Amino acid sequence: MKKMEDYLLADHFVVVIPDIITPYEQKILTYLYAPFLGPQAKSLYTTFYSLVKPGETESEMMSHSAFFNIMQIKKPEKFLEDRSVLEALGLLETYFYETKDGEPNRYIYLMKRVLDPYAFSQDPNLSHLLRAKIGDETYEKIMVDLLIRNFDISKFQNISKAFDEVFTITEDLPMIDFSAWWVDAKNKGVRVKNVHQQFENIKVQLLAQGDWAPEVLNDPRLKTETNRYCFFYCLTTEEMAQAILLSATSDYQIDYEKLPEAVKIVYANKKQPVAVKKIGTVLPKANSELVKKLETTSPAKVFEGKTGTELLPNEIQIFDQLQRKTGVSIGIINVLMLYVLEEKGGEVPSYNFYLKILNTWIRKGIKTTEEALRYINSTPLSRKSPRKEKPVPEWFDKHMEEAKKREEEERKKQESEENMLSMEELEAIFKPKKKGK
Template sequence: MNILPLDFYQVITKTELNDCDRNILTMLYQPIMGHISLSLYLTLWSDLDNSEGISSEYTHCHLMEVMQTNLETIINARNRLEALGLLSVYYGGNETHKNYVYELYAPLTSKEFFSHPLLNVILYNTLGKKEYERVKSFFELPEIKLNKYENITKTFDEVFKVVTKTKVDYKAEYKDRVKGEIKFSSKHFDFNLFYASLPKTVYNNKKFSKEQENLILQLSYIYNIDELASAMLVKNSINEHGIVDEKELRKAASKWYQIEHSGKKLEVIDLTQPEHLKTKLTDDSKRAKMVYRFETETPYEFLKKSYNGVKPTTRDLKLIESLMIDQKLNPGVVNVLLDYVLLTNNKKLNKNYVETIAGHWKRLNIQTVEEAMKVAESEHKKYKKMIEKTSKTKTKKNEPLPDWFDKEFETVAPTEEELKELKEKIKKYS
């Protein structure tokens, strides 16, 4: 919307502003929003008639003259105030008399600011460690130990006596500490993908509150966390009551960032197959049960069960992380790959062999469990040759195959029992 110098504006506020706010705005907000935005805030503040909480009507020429800058610069500064929750803008009027209302909000207290998941981080990154610590110490209270002192403070009734009982009208609206809210657009964050990546134990068609979603957006913005990683962090921040512990979520996001930026890999082995990529099962066959298991178990759980309850080694876990992070394979697809390799390679996860197959599946853009199972079946002979190349010792012993395999390509003649089982399978899938 185009604003002209002769367009009118009024300033209103429902909050009380004081000298402490000036310090907070100058020392904490100014490094983030810049000195022109601070100047605009203070100018709008000075426009107010403090006794009324509403200003006279001004044109934007007034702002240009007082601040000695052009209107475009003022609008850019205004946008920063809006983004930081210090100002709301309302538009009204008609073509001949355009009018804007600017509602000022109080800044956060120093305690709220340094506890904020977004502002605190931006201030640190802007100032650097040394200046950040200096500014933070300015707002810290000196520690006075009162445990050796006796509290002798008088109570109200020890000092005052109420002589008359007068009825007081409480209906009027009074000034208070009214603060704006920092809001985020969700256009760069796919909440559908985020919710689909959460296990059913965490998300059962019941979305989080607006405040929780806003926190997730903030953390995603600050630490550049995508939807899948956000889902994992939220899952790991659930407390014993099944509620997201926001404090733990902030810690987890910060730790995630530190790990990512120290060159280490994030553990993603607690993810399950995204909901939108799961198969709609219509029977309870052995194959369908395996599909369900591949899609509902995390790679860690699947591997642990495959090892008969023994925890996977660090080497195995790093291999899984590599499959999910570097090769970007979905959790269910990773489970199919693990099952195939373990059963055809004598319960051994040969890194080179696994990564060769993973690279092939990545190039084929394998997304679902069904796709992974089909390609494993069709490419079995090729993968068998890979085993011989990557293994130090060759064996002529026939390797067992996964139960979910279609075994029609085997050269050994099937027994009558196997033929019967195969016919039953064909009936089910026909």
Template sequence: MAQHWQELIPIDRYIVAANGLLHEYDRKVLTFLYQPLIGSTCFSLYMTLWAELEENRLWSEPSSHHLLMNLLGLNLKDIYEARLKLEGIGLLKTYVKMDEEERSFIYELHPPLSPEQFFLDGMLNIFLYRKIGKNHFARLKRFFTDQQKPLEESFVEVTKEFQDVFASATPGSLQYMQNIQSELNPEDDQQFIGRNEQKPIVIDVNTFNFDLLQAGLNDSLVPKKALTPKVKEVISNLAFLYNIDPIQMKNIVLGAINEANEIDSEELRKAARDWYQYVHYDQLPSLIERTQPPLYRVQLEEPKTQEEQLIRSLETTSPVKVFKDSSGGVEPSTSDLDIIEEVMFKQKLLPGVMNVLIQFVLLKTDMKFTKGYVEKIASHWARKQVKTVKEAMDLAKKENSTYLGWREPSKTGKTSKQKPIRTEVLPDWFEEKSESTAKDSSSTDINKELEAKKRAIEEKLKAFRK
């Protein structure tokens, strides 16, 4: 896994470019629709890069990342992580050129989706709805829409057509157009300033196993030609959004076939959403359904030890499933899920790190999941900038006694001196004896041997005296 200092250093130069003109209306879209999803740091980075562009220009002057650090008041690691989020959500493209002495970047800003594209996206709108709630989502929808002005029957359109206003060109003017035809196109190193249409986010179709899906579909019911590139794009997006495997997707696809043996994309989206809400009790997907990002996975090779297998499991499993498995298969309550999502959002804990926190808290508090205790440990991990499962496990073992002291006292105010009996199975990463415990055990064995030898010598002396 590449570290940020391997990808970026303060003296690296960069130039800001724009993929088409950015309008003032884009600021409202970024503020109200994108900022809840990407956070204030990413929003500030985008706005700062945008500010480096002069009005109605597509290129900025060169600058260094050291200046960017001073402008934002952020370290290079935070800037690098914010850049990755902007790239992932489609607002930024990054280009790099390596020279012998320095490294240069081009940060190409892309405009956000239009409000219509965003609210009909099928993925971003779902995440926003889950993030801000029904009431605020409806308020934003009203903010970005307006009433259509109805045309009453008494109004009659009187707009003139082009040919009714302008005369046709004369032969002389046509000759003139032929003479300047070569002057119409921009120079080889130039381009017209304008606005390019932003494309919605698309999940790579290679992330979904279409071979397995096609194997489960009967050709007589769903012909292969029905899986067009556009349909595959929709399926890969839905599989990512709702965490649907090919076996489950088969039934959803079968329910979206129309009379012409074609797959209706809208019916496919509706069927996937209905399936998810049925399985998850009318809920929509959120952060707790995500797994550890590939950038922060440390167990990339095939696991060889039990600890490596555990790390791989925590990196590839969502927090809600880890909570369920750690609770003996019992479904987490709504309040438990709210705690997990709120902690992940406020403290910006990655899913794998949250998995370690869930296991630790449940096993150390007799399966209680108290918000205050969870937030206290999560805040400590956030300040320590814990990003990987291994870092979280090591910190939990190191600060074990400290975290135990943070637990809430009993309501009676009395503490029991009796050592609690722990019946649950601890995770393998916590099954380690401290060095002090090992030394105490070793010294005890030595003392027993000395006592035995001492008694044997005393018995010999007694026999000799007799």
């Protein structure tokens, strides 16, 4: 039986780069990454870049066998080992496509830029790995060399013009979505798959910043809440440690009632609110790759990938509470969010709005992500056709103001009730009205 290495020789690959690698990035690669990359993995990284012609972002298709001959790689296992090192350090992403009828399989090697020195120092995994390898004294000397400039920009005043001070947009054009064509080559730091290791990293950072009792840090509740918040709010280990410190008392006990607010503060500080972008694409049908992504990706990441904007802390809390209350899978939560995004034109409504729909799904026996996807694709979205505006009578403004007051009072009354909508009421909300001929 053939091993993976045997198949790899016949398979083809393409290298995709974000841009050429600059001399400054070469310096960062040498000083910050090379100590634990090793000469072979570093050489593989720079060689992949060299396969792309100047002014282009993709290489020509090449077989691994031909590449191994050029690189004098005698053992495919060594190539796989070096490739894994680059992947683990966030310098490379590998994508695989299995072909049919005996054709060579395809790989895409998506290269990632090295992190800038400050981002590297803020990554708890990379900085810890380098400090352990070269020692704190050498680490600090390298950072001084890479970070300090001849002129301290913090002492200068930023007098740059804003966009709207120079340009004027007179026509309101809808956004054109090119996300399906765009390949994100931005380096977002290393990815920790093992949640146990993630929690251990958080504990190390907490111990470095306070006198914590072992029973506090080893509390199973802390691990559960930490992993949960890191997932929902897409927090790094450093950011989660900061949130825990914000919620801690003076004697280093964790106030679990303050922890949710602390998490939202940390998230809000790292994310800038962006205006909601309208979306209008049809939700895709269920397939194994889509289902896997929905079941392993946080709602915040799914929302950002769909709309190009970011959820606010209070909005993330909605999906966290939904999952806590109902116990449904993350996949179903993500499907629900996408469905409501389509229904509400990119807006994020109240918690009760989502809960009513979700409880209806539960009563209909929807238990898996696939079932939720099939259901929403079989349920038409309500689309209202635009109407022509007519002259407004004098009494209309006063009438609308009174109507809004009554509507607000009625809304508050409905939100305080625990009763859920019936299936008939839900169908009336989500199914479009039939137009008369």
